[in-house]
Amino acid sequence: MTKLLPIQGERYGQNWNYEGLHLIAKGAFGQIYKAKLIEPGNSLNADFIALKVVHFKNEEVLSDESAREKMRKRFQRLLEIKHHCLVVYHQITIDSTTSPTSFTVHLLMENCSGGDLAGRLQKVKATRTNARSNLPARITLDLRTAVCYAQQIAEGLQCLHRNCIIHGDLKPGNVLIRVVRDEAGIQEQLVIGDLDDFIQMQNNTTCSKDVSTTHTCGTLRYMSPEMHWKMSQTPTVSPGRKVDIWSLGCIMLEMVNCILGIDQLWLRNVKSSADKKRGDNVEDYSYALLVCAGYVPIVPKETPAAFADCICRCLSFPSEQRPRAAEVMEMLHDPDVLHKMQSATSDSCKCSLV
Structure with missing residues (x-):
């Protein structure tokens, strides 16, 4: 102690x-x-x-x-x-x-006693492993819960973006679980944490100069193409609100893959001779190289059409094609999002690696 x-x-x-x-x-x-x-x-x-x-x-x-x-x-x-x-x-x-x-x-x-979303997803995976080995199952995740989680993250982003703040490092480990106890029982709510390293926008469209040229943030697996380019300075790109929308798309995709039991979270197991960079593993760096080359993560075909379309739009490039946080919330409140997992993705959804 x-x-x-x-x-x-x-x-x-x-x-x-x-x-x-x-x-x-x-x-x-x-x-x-x-x-x-x-x-x-x-x-x-x-x-x-x-x-x-x-x-x-x-x-x-x-x-x-x-x-x-x-x-x-x-x-x-x-x-x-x-x-x-x-x-x-x-x-x-x-x-x-x-x-x-x-x-x-x-x-x-505040002390969020429920831990974080990364830990929750790990427990879901462990539960699936336990089920295969006839051990007691404890933690599960369904599509309705995943959509509810995504709605709450998008709502938090909407507040940040309205206040000209970019999170810059949105990932499951920075999404905390608040446990609320009231007359209805115990409720859980997701809240966005790790706000103290935010990127301040100078006005409604651009970042302050000192931040946009020197501030490096983010985690490779959840960074948008423009942030990867900013790191390599080829070319120098000022981050905008849409870097958070890309990260939200990655989180939604990770939740879907967790529900479906897909261990490979992002792409086919692409091997690269690239050296490790910034302390990240080679697979993460390989993913970064593919994103910079214009590839996007695969959305499983079992994903309901409306949810798949929302994920794909969040993972669009260039960044101008991505929706605002408010638009993501509208899409996630669409009843079609909650269709069965067996629903096929829409024909217009083209998030795949070819």
């Missing part, structure tokens, strides 16, 4: 006291702890909350007052964006006194 006490520094949002109890997750730039609120009578009526500790090493920010002010506004923005399909940030503390070349940020947010 780790005792992690609040840091001293610039604090925004709720003035709560807490202590970190134990490590939940660890990444390249920080850690996430399950924290205990020690402030009596807090407005959450909850004992536990999530604490994300992020470490930055940026001499430019530390030496430039205008850059520091941009950083403050960036984190304050997280406290302003409120939506039931987004993770809630309650308190942010910035400390730049521990080191002359780095600073630490404590992000106090």
Whole structure:
């Protein structure tokens, strides 16, 4: 058990006291702890909350007052964006006194006790394996639930995009499961998390210059072609809202494949002599190369026509052909989406690798 006490520094949002109890997750730039609120009578009526500790090493920010002010506004923005399909940030503390070349940020947010969508899909796969080996089955996923999940993610994206915010790294691991207990029983709701590395748009159509030219984010399997090109700088492309729509299409496809028991999530098992890059495995890098070459993931023929069409439109290229988040929501509320899994995909759906 780790005792992690609040840091001293610039604090925004709720003035709560807490202590970190134990490590939940660890990444390249920080850690996430399950924290205990020690402030009596807090407005959450909850004992536990999530604490994300992020470490930055940026001499430019530390030496430039205008850059520091941009950083403050960036984190304050997280406290302003409120939506039931987004993770809630309650308190942010910035400390730049521990080191002359780095600073630490404590992000106090809601504790989503249901885990994340990536973990849920892994449990579904494990359940299928258990069923084949006559072990007890516990976790399942059906099409109606998958569509409901996609609706909630699209609704969260719509809120972000309306506020000129691009997530930039949407994937199952960054989609959290909120557990709500009320008179009706226990309900689950998906919320988009990991918002603290968002891309701020300068206006309604373009990203701010400092972000569009220097900001690199995303996970290879869920990155759109334009983001892959941006990484390789051939050519330099400023990310837009539609990078999130591509990622949503990848998530919907992954859920469909999970339901159908397809282990190969993306493409045929294409082997490449490409070297590993950014720490990702060769298969992920091979997928990135194919996406850049104009290939798109395969939508299984068993997918209901309306749902398949929605996935294909999200995976369209160029990005202008992809729908807005609001349009995705409209498509997902179409009754045809909930047809049986045996329904064939529409003739107009041409998402396949040839």
